[in-house]
Amino acid sequence: MQTLLLWLFYISSFYAFIPGLITRIFGFRVFRKGSGEHEYALTFDDGPDAVYTPKLLDLLKRYDAKATFFVVGSHAENNPELVKRMHDEGHLIGIHNYIHKSNWLMRPATVTKQIMKTDKIIHSITGERTSYYRPPWGIVNLFDLKKRGGKFKIVLWSAMFGDWRERIGADRLTERILNKLQPGEVLLLHDCGTTAGANPDAPQQMLVALERVLQEAEQRGLKSIRVDEMIKAKENAPEKKLSLGKLAVVKLWLIWETIFHKVFRLKTVNPNDPLIHYRLRKYSGQTVELEDGELLQKGDKVVELHFDNEKLFRFGIRSRSTVHLAIQMIRSMEKELPVLAHQVMGISGAKNAKALYGVTMLNRGPQQFGFQVLDLKDGLFARSSQLYLKFLLSVIHPSGQSRLKEHTQRLIPKMILMPINVLMERYAENGSHRPHHEMKRERGNQPEQTADNNDLTLSASAQGLESSTPAI
Incomplete structure (x- = not known):
């Protein structure tokens, strides 16, 4: 009887359960x-x-x-x-x-x-x-x-x-x-x-x-x-064709990210079209001097940023080039940061936060939005962040592995920081970090300028690598 039941289980699994699983997940x-x-x-x-x-x-x-x-x-x-x-x-x-x-x-x-x-x-x-x-x-x-x-x-x-x-x-x-x-x-x-x-x-x-x-x-x-x-x-659509194995890894990774967001109760700037998630927490890194002269020290409150990696993944596989990917991300960030500034103003305790805080693999793009980029102290977290973000880069970026091989020397995780008062001055008051005519003029020259600024698009959350994980 046991053998019969075992065979029935095997048959039903192959006939129904496994096909259902691979269609739903993959x-x-x-x-x-x-x-x-x-x-x-x-x-x-x-x-x-x-x-x-x-x-x-x-x-x-x-x-x-x-x-x-x-x-x-x-x-x-x-x-x-x-x-x-x-x-x-x-x-x-x-x-x-x-x-x-x-x-x-x-x-x-x-x-x-x-x-x-x-x-x-x-x-x-x-x-x-x-x-x-x-x-x-x-x-x-x-x-x-x-x-x-x-x-x-x-x-x-x-x-x-x-x-x-x-x-x-x-x-x-x-x-x-x-x-x-x-x-x-x-x-x-x-x-x-x-x-x-x-x-x-x-x-x-x-x-x-x-x-x-x-x-x-x-x-x-x-x-x-x-x-x-x-x-x-x-x-x-100009999407990358992913192998079944790579797609499986991506799916598992996105499931993990969903769990992470729920466990750590991350807020979302725009729930209808998520790009930036954030939470208020205590800073646990080395002491650094912010651009406004204040010191950010262990125990200070920060607003920790996390990109929505599913959105980044969709941007990546639909992008015709790194320039196209960068343009999408820059436009999205210009819309998100003013909304983020107003939301931070309404969070209890956020007014006492000193800075926005995250970690990025590539380092030039965030500066145009008002972030300062600093070295991440060498150690286990920096090395594990580098491994995670290299994986993320290989999946999201249109050039994938070739980008990793060409720019290995530049793929070093760094902190990005923006004092809260800078966030409010640039975004909460004006609704944008630069005048409209300046944005329009820059967009006219974007294909040439964005080739290096695409670094912004490759910053992403290092989720799960330490108890309080930085992000962008």
């Missing part, structure tokens, strides 16, 4: 997230529903938003007029099985029949076949990965919100969606509440929240597009 043979500067994707599962889908289509039409509907075949069969309307109004239609049942609980042949039957229903209504498939609950099996990749593209999501539960309420749902409303995100929502585990009237809360989100997206200049358009845009 995105292997599935599409989960796109790229772009202003586009995101709204996707809806489980419909069409006779009550809520028409209301949803009306809402999308009002805001000129395109979406992707992964329809349950039996629901489409019962509501052909809604499927036709989706198609006629320019939305993409995908498959969500004929009945809402997990692929883990069906034989491969049964899953295939479910998909093909739904495809025929869609074709009979719209006159077009579909190439997009989302398994119920996003659960794939081994045969899905092996066989679906040819005819059907498996589409998962980058964010879901529990909108199938009515008790979540429109307010909390709105907050959750807005926290993920960023370019490239694939958002999962539901326009039907009749499947197992869902509440029949939950889509009503979703519709209220979605209208608020569409209003906010409009104000931010963001637009919802179909998944096929997002896939095409990502394929045409």
